[in-house]
Structure formats: C-alpha cells, structure tokens
Amino acid sequence: MTGQTTERQGLARRLWWYVREFTGETAYERYAERLRREHPGCPVPTRREFERRRMEETYGDPNRMHYRGCC
16 A cells, blocks of 8 residues: 555546646746855746736737737
8 A cells, every 4th residue: 555655646646747837836936046156146936026027028018029928
C-alpha cells in the first residue's frame, strides 16, 4: 500500500508541476530568480506589479508593432 501511495503522490506532484507551467503560474518565480541572479542590485517587482506589466505587454496598446492581444 505504501508503494501505491508514493506512486500516486509522485504522479500528483508531476501533474501539479505541469498545470502550473502550462498556466504560467511559475512565470513570476522564474523571472524573480533570474533577476536576482543576473542583476543582484535591481529591485524585484512584486507579483502584482509583474502580472500587471505582463498583462499590459500582452493586451496593451493595439497600435504597437508586436501587439499580441485578442482580435
């Protein structure tokens, strides 16, 4: 029974990782880690600031050259 429990936990962990990667949930963690590593003196934005900037870049001004928003 313990082997099945461990196997299920491993499967659940891998599934959770995949869902987080697929939905972009880990984008902030990866960005903050890279910013701290490559630019140690720069302030790290909060998650809210990061998400706001990311949404602005995606759905911001439709007249920009690289507009990736809807429609």
